[in-house]
Amino acid sequence: MTQTVTVRVPAKVNVQLAVGGARPDGFHDLANVFLAVGLYDEVTVTPADELRVTCSGPDADQVPLDRTNLAARAALELGRRHGIEPAVHLHIAKDIPVAGGMAGGSADGAGALFACDALWGTGTSRRELLDICAELGSDVPFSLVGGAALGIGRGERLRTLEVGGTFHWVFAIAERGLSTPAVFREFDRLNEGVRIPEPAASQELFDALAKGDAAALAATVSNDLQPAALSLFPALADTLAAGRAAGALAALVSGSGPTTAFLAADAESARTVAGALRASGTCRTVRVTDGPAPGATVV
Numbered sequence: 113m114t115q116t117v118t119v120r121v122p123a124k125v126n127v128q129l130a131v132g133g134a135r136p137d138g139f140h141d142l143a144n145v146f147l148a149v150g151l152y153d154e155v156t157v158t159p160a161d162e163l164r165v166t167c168s169g170p171d172a173d174q175v176p177l178d179r180t181n182l183a184a185r186a187a188l189e190l191g192r193r194h195g196i197e198p199a200v201h202l203h204i205a206k207d208i209p210v211a212g213g214m215a216g217g218s219a220d221g222a223g224a225l226f227a228c229d230a231l232w233g234t235g236t237s238r239r240e241l242l243d244i245c246a247e248l249g250s251d252v253p254f255s256l257v258g259g260a261a262l263g264i265g266r267g268e269r270l271r272t273l274e275v276g277g278t279f280h281w282v283f284a285i286a287e288r289g290l291s292t293p294a295v296f297r298e299f300d301r302l303n304e305g306v307r308i309p310e311p312a313a314s315q316e317l318f319d320a321l322a323k324g325d326a327a328a329l330a331a332t333v334s335n336d337l338q339p340a341a342l343s344l345f346p347a348l349a350d351t352l353a354a355g356r357a358a359g360a361l362a363a364l365v366s367g368s369g370p371t372t373a374f375l376a377a378d379a380e381s382a383r384t385v386a387g388a389l390r391a392s393g394t395c396r397t398v399r400v401t402d403g404p405a406p407g408a409t410v411v
């Protein structure tokens with residue numbers, strides 16, 4: 113029997129995030145276009161006496177190690193469905209910023225699910241894995257599949273999108289995190305009394321992804337949560353301005369933030385934008401990477 117399984121799972125940036133009004137269940141309908149990018153968490157699962165979570169990496173102290181951790185929740189749910197006691201040690205090697213709008217917790221949930229399924233030999237179908245992911249959180253199904261996809265409903269119902277090239281990105285990691293529910297609440301507050309249209313995905317954006325055309329993608333990216341994130345974290349405007357001034361084709365908040373994302377024309381331009389962001393002193397760390405990246409993969 114396999115004694116240890118490690119799964120690598122990517123971060124995401126939302127190249128379009130169209131947000132509808134609040135639903136009766138408290139969620140918002142979305143047209144959420146995800147692109148997986150090359151920052152990864154690794155989840156390693158090993159048999160143990162009881163369920164235990166550990167985490168390493170620069171942000172490890174911000175990650176809960178109890179049963180609220182999405183990796184633990186994934187193991188508990190898969191075990192429950194198969195009548196297996198989830199006696200495993202889950203170790204998260206964390207490289208995705210915590211509470212950064214890049215779906216790091218979701219990545220760990222998808223990674224733990226995939227890893228436990230391999231360790232226990234439960235042979236769960238793709239359909240059931242995606243159902244469990246959707247129970248764990250709106251972003252978790254995308255973490256499993258990676259690449260690029262449109263998420264509708266609360267973002268959990270996915271349609272894979274074609275991507276015709278590599279997109280070069282720079283991410284500016286902020287000094288502190290932002291809570292996703294707080295950003296949605298601020299979105300509701302800012303839109304009080306406003307009739308919010310049904311969220312709709314952009315065909316121009318799909319075409320830009322399919323062509324691998326960075327300039328065309330830059331012309332169509334959008335994030336309806338950006339005003340709410342900026343309202344809660346006004347200093348992000350300075351980071352966005354610094355990246356734009358350095359030649360980024362597009363500058364936007366990633367999901368609910370506070371990570372800011374900069375689309376560059378090519379790898380060299382990405383390095384220039386990264387250097388300018390570092391020099392600007394408007395963020396904690398700068399990362400250069402590209403997308404699309406593959407979904408959860410056993411390493």
Ligand SMILES: C[C@@](CO)(OP(=O)(O)O)[C@H](O)COP(=O)(O)OP(=O)(O)OC[C@H]1O[C@@H](n2ccc(N)nc2=O)[C@H](O)[C@@H]1O
Pocket residue numbers: 126129138139140141142144212213214215216218248249250251252265266267292293296366367368369
């Ligand atoms: C905003 C997005 C964009 O991709 O990502 P992040 O910025 O958090 O990475 C997602 O919609 C976040 O998805 P995820 O982080 O999985 O959220 P969930 O655990 O499902 O929900 C947490 C809370 O966010 C709000 N929420 C989330 C999704 C959604 N469609 N509508 C919402 O209103 C609700 O208040 C919910 O209770």
Ligand SMILES: Nc1ncnc2c1ncn2[C@@H]1O[C@H](COP(=O)(O)OP(=O)(O)O)[C@@H](O)[C@H]1O
Pocket residue numbers: 174175176180181182183204209210211212213214215216217218220221289290292368369
């Ligand atoms: N494995 C995990 N890694 C990070 N955060 C987690 C994890 N499990 C639960 N959380 C909780 O989820 C919150 C959101 O974290 P994260 O998924 O990193 O951000 P975001 O939702 O902005 O993409 C964290 O503040 C933390 O309390």
